[in-house]
Amino acid sequence: MALRTPSLRRVARWVPALCVALAMLVLAGCSPDGYPQTTLAPKADFAELLDKVFRRSFQLATIVFFLVEGALVWALFRFRGKPGDAEPEQTHGNAMLEVVWTVIPAVILVFIAIPTIQTIFKTAEAPTDNPLVIEVTGHQWWWEFRYPEYNLVTAGDMHVPVGRTVDLRMTTGDVVHSFWTPQLAGKRDVFPKRDNRLWFRTETAGLYPGQCAEFCGTQHARMAFQVVAQEPAEFDAWRTGLAAVGAPADSGAPAPDSLVAQGQQLFAMKGCVGCHMVTAVGAPTMVGPNLAGIGSRTMIASGWLPNTDENLARWIMNPQAVKVGVLMPNLGLNDEEATALVAYLRSLRVAPAPAAVATTAAGN
Numbered sequence: 001m002a003l004r005t006p007s008l009r010r011v012a013r014w015v016p017a018l019c020v021a022l023a024m025l026v027l028a029g030c031s032p033d034g035y036p037q038t039t040l041a042p043k044a045d046f047a048e049l050l051d052k053v054f055r056r057s058f059q060l061a062t063i064v065f066f067l068v069e070g071a072l073v074w075a076l077f078r079f080r081g082k083p084g085d086a087e088p089e090q091t092h093g094n095a096m097l098e099v100v101w102t103v104i105p106a107v108i109l110v111f112i113a114i115p116t117i118q119t120i121f122k123t124a125e126a127p128t129d130n131p132l133v134i135e136v137t138g139h140q141w142w143w144e145f146r147y148p149e150y151n152l153v154t155a156g157d158m159h160v161p162v163g164r165t166v167d168l169r170m171t172t173g174d175v176v177h178s179f180w181t182p183q184l185a186g187k188r189d190v191f192p193k194r195d196n197r198l199w200f201r202t203e204t205a206g207l208y209p210g211q212c213a214e215f216c217g218t219q220h221a222r223m224a225f226q227v228v229a230q231e232p233a234e235f236d237a238w239r240t241g242l243a244a245v246g247a248p249a250d251s252g253a254p255a256p257d258s259l260v261a262q263g264q265q266l267f268a269m270k271g272c273v274g275c276h277m278v279t280a281v282g283a284p285t286m287v288g289p290n291l292a293g294i295g296s297r298t299m300i301a302s303g304w305l306p307n308t309d310e311n312l313a314r315w316i317m318n319p320q321a322v323k324v325g326v327l328m329p330n331l332g333l334n335d336e337e338a339t340a341l342v343a344y345l346r347s348l349r350v351a352p353a354p355a356a357v358a359t360t361a362a363g364n
Contacts, residue, residue, distance in 0.1 A: 037182050037209050043229075044184040046200040049119050057112050064108060123186065127199045131167035134158065138170070138177030138190050140216060141223035141326070142289050142302040150239050152280045155289030157297050158210075159228045161235035165201040173285070178214030181227050187213050202229050207298070218325040224303025241350035245292040246279035263344025270331045272341075278348055287327060295349030312345060313338045 042048045135146035136158075145158045160166045170179055170190040180187040185200040202208075212223035230238060267273060277283040280292035294300070297307050301322055305311040314321075317338050319328040333341065 037211065039182045041183055043204045043206070043208065044200040044202040046123060046185040046198075047183055049122060050186055053116050053119050056115055060108055060111060123199075126197070127165045127167050129165050131165040131199060132161065133167045133169060134160075136168050136170040136179060136190070137285065138172040138174075138179065138212065138216075138223075139289075140174050141212070141219040141323070143179075143210075143212075143223070143225045144173075144285060144289065147239070150243070151282050152239060152242055153277075153283045153285075153290050154242060154280055154293060155291075156294075156299060156302060157226050157228050159230060159235060159238050160202070161232045162205050162229050163201070163203060163232065165199055168198040170196045170198065175216050176214055177212050177216050177223070179210070180213040181208055181210040183208050184210075184227060189214055205229050205231055205234075209303070219302075219323045222302060222304045222323055224299075226299060226303060238350055242280045242293050245348050245350060246277075259340050259343040260347045261344075263340035263342070263347075266337055266341050267344055270333070270337075270341075272331075275328070291345065291348055293348060293350045295346040296351075309342050309346065312342045316341055316345075 039047065039051065039054070042051045133148055135148065137144040137146070142155055143158070144153065144155050146153045168179070168188075170188060171194060172190045172192050174192065176189060176191055178187050178189045179198065181200075184202060185198055188196050188198045190196055206229055208227040208229065210225045210227060212220055214220075216223065228238075267278075275286055275288035276291045277286055278291050280290060283290055283292070289302075294307075299305065300307045300312060301315050301319075304323065305315060316331070317333050318330055319326050320330060
């Protein structure tokens with residue numbers, strides 16, 4: 001017993017570290033704000049197809065694991081050597097055993113391969129049920145979404161109607177990116193000068209986080225977006241409201257000396273108009289994201305910061321401090337100018353605004 005004590009003490013020293021590591025591993029699987037980036041809670045038909053293949057493969061793998069490990073443990077105890085045992089008979093091949101352990105894995109692979117191939121062909125089909133076409137373009141490091149059916153363009157948040165198939169036509173304006181919404185569909189790489197496609201239909205309204213899943217530069221990890229799934233009536237209200245943002249008939253509301261009007265003047269004087277559009281109807285692709293509706297988006301800086309007045313001011317005053325390497329320069333704004341610009345950008349909102357954003361804006 002005295003010989004074993006130092007060994008046990010050495011092992012005991014590692015127990016707290018192992019407990020901490022295990023706790024950190026468990027916590028790493030948790031997600032704040034109820035927005036899990038998980039494939040284990042599918043909310044669209046495409047994701048459900050993938051989930052079925054995964055679960056079937058996992059179930060078969062689990063069965064194989066317990067059978068193989070069980071047979072191994074049984075053999076270790078059943079045929080373990082004992083003192084005085086004679087040398088066992090030497091076996092140099094067993095044709096029946098070799099056939100069995102070849103056929104069984106082959107059969108298991110067939111059970112995995114058939115549904116996998118069926119799912120590959122199913123997810124590669126082009127939807128024919130009057131889908132909503134959305135043209136997706138990846139940029140370093142933000143996402144642009146165009147709706148040809150409505151002649152609208154937006155960025156950051158992709159709005160989709162519940163119950164209608166969405167047909168994504170995807171490309172990139174620079175390097176290779178990868179479009180991934182874990183709860184709605186699989187990953188699709190997007191390439192320059194090439195269209196790749198992805199479709200899905202969700203029946204559950206909500207916010208679904210997405211992410212670029214292909215390393216694309218310094219801020220790859222901060223190239224996020226959200227899919228906003230809405231009931232058809234809410235989606236129609238959103239697209240109608242987005243079309244009105246920044247329109248000439250809508251821009252005469254603020255008084256000439258108002259904070260919003262001052263911010264609008266600064267937006268032009270500081271050169272922001274050279275990189276951003278503030279209207280969504282028929283807007284061309286610019287260097288920076290389209291800002292129509294930014295006042296009512298839930299996130300800014302491509303999904304990196306919650307859309308609050310404080311974060312918006314922080315972003316426009318020193319974007320390089322938030323996301324190093326972005327094309328947006330430091331314009332040398334003072335606090336008063338930043339406040340005016342925030343007021344103007346906040347006015348570029350879709351009415352009615354989502355409740356979460358309205359609450360956030362009112363609290364600032």
